Amino acid sequence: MTGDPLLERSIRVHENTLEWLPIFLPSLWLFAVYWPEWVAAAVGVVWIVGRIVYALGYVADPAKREAGFLIQAVAAGVLLFGALGKAAYVLATAGA
Template sequence: MAAYPFTMLGTLGAVLMTIIFMARVGMARGKTGIKAPAMSGSEEFERANRVHLNTVEQMVLFLPVLWIFATLAGDLYAGIGALVWLIGRVLYSQGYMADPGKRELGFMIGGVALLLMFLGSTGLVVWGLFTG
């Protein structure tokens, strides 16, 4: 059995979610007739594209923090953090697609999960420097 199954599932979930968001951008291009490399011209396309790009931006922060947290705090805690982050990103996506003004709840849920894992990781690294 893998050493970090919950963290791995969280990572795979984040990748799958990003693939789904990417596919939604492609479908919105087809539906609205916006040809690459254009990035504007339809609000539906722009919303789908923004959800995808924001998620990719978040992944750059999420993945290293997730794995550092898993290593220092444990797989279960990292898995829980990943699940909460994923729920936040899904709610962000649903809110943004319905009305960009409705994205805040999902953004906050994901942001809090990321921040807690970051602060936990940072605290554990600093604690380790002084204890051993």
């Protein structure tokens, strides 16, 4: 699809958000299972803020997307590795 550069960047932001949802949503759910829900919600809000910063930066100038990307990537990493780490801990201590 080609057209107005602003439209193309807006569509790419939307597509990129959809690409991240399969990482974010299961990680958020699993994190909320093993950690307090308010902590999961707080990290989820950080992810959303990161996506907003990413979208605003990318639509303005693709070179300005790094800050938003880092915010949302770190938040997704905290959710994913926090859930996996706690699940591994629970499984390791369940047999003790």
